[in-house]
Amino acid sequence: MKYLKETDINKLNAKSVKKDETFLFECHANLKCFNICCRNLKLFLYPYDVIKLKGALNISSDAFIDKHTDIVIRQDVCFPEVLLKMAENEQKICPFLREKGCSVYDARPYSCRTFPMEQGLAYNEDKKEAETVYFFKPPEFCEGKNENKEWTPETWIKDQEAVLYNKKTILWSQIKSLFYQYPPWTPETSDHPKLKAAFMALYNIDKFREFVFSSTFLKRYKIKPDLKRRIKKDDDALLSLGFAFVKLYLWNVSSKIIK
Numbered sequence: 001m002k003y004l005k006e007t008d009i010n011k012l013n014a015k016s017v018k019k020d021e022t023f024l025f026e027c028h029a030n031l032k033c034f035n036i037c038c039r040n041l042k043l044f045l046y047p048y049d050v051i052k053l054k055g056a057l058n059i060s061s062d063a064f065i066d067k068h069t070d071i072v073i074r075q076d077v078c079f080p081e082v083l084l085k086m087a088e089n090e091q092k093i094c095p096f097l098r099e100k101g102c103s104v105y106d107a108r109p110y111s112c113r114t115f116p117m118e119q120g121l122a123y124n125e126d127k128k129e130a131e132t133v134y135f136f137k138p139p140e141f142c143e144g145k146n147e148n149k150e151w152t153p154e155t156w157i158k159d160q161e162a163v164l165y166n167k168k169t170i171l172w173s174q175i176k177s178l179f180y181q182y183p184p185w186t187p188e189t190s191d192h193p194k195l196k197a198a199f200m201a202l203y204n205i206d207k208f209r210e211f212v213f214s215s216t217f218l219k220r221y222k223i224k225p226d227l228k229r230r231i232k233k234d235d236d237a238l239l240s241l242g243f244a245f246v247k248l249y250l251w252n253v254s255s256k257i258i259k
């Protein structure tokens, strides 16, 4: 999910789709383009994607980040982007692509689920809040755009079992927008201790669990009791704590989850 300024939206080469507007699309194995879109991608991973993928691969978040991601530092934002590492061959194929399709289909990242619809978060100056915006952006070779099945952004997200992904990604985008609006350090800083702690809480969930239970974290912070019980084993619950912790730690925004 991109964080967009109003001026950026007009520059995007994509059809904007409002919440109640429709687009035509269907993807299936009989199309000539089947699997072509799973290569040479700039595939952004969000915190919930990492939880689902490392679960499907049965590896730790640390091992997943090490083996499957590229961490990219950008000039305009002070938090790194996490991209899925493509194969180092000419076609730069997604490492999870097999002849029959995606080998991690049930845990495929949010961007793959909603493709070729993209989602962004735009700051509305009048309402003084960030709003979700959708774009239909199939590549030229995508034959699915010539099919006749009709979707709204909402029905498409439901069909792709992406409702929970969507909620988690919006939470992540709200944090991302704070990085843009109130940068806690300068963008060129890549080794700030707070950056490392925030990255761990958002993307390296197993390390974050280790930290929560082996440091003075639980003495220093008051955690909502039912969440405190769940975070021992439940990655989703721990990610909710991670989101709330980062807001408190970096911007002093407290919540019902953590004080």
Ligand code: SF4
Binding pocket: 037, 038, 039, 041, 043, 094, 095, 096, 097, 098, 101, 102, 103, 104, 105, 108, 109, 112
């Ligand atoms: S994760 Fe699956 S759907 Fe996404 S690009 Fe890779 S193979 Fe394709």
Ligand code: SF4
Binding pocket: 026, 027, 028, 031, 033, 034, 035, 036, 037, 038, 115, 116, 138, 141, 142, 143, 144, 145
């Ligand atoms: S290019 Fe479009 S229609 Fe073809 S497999 Fe990818 S998403 Fe489906």
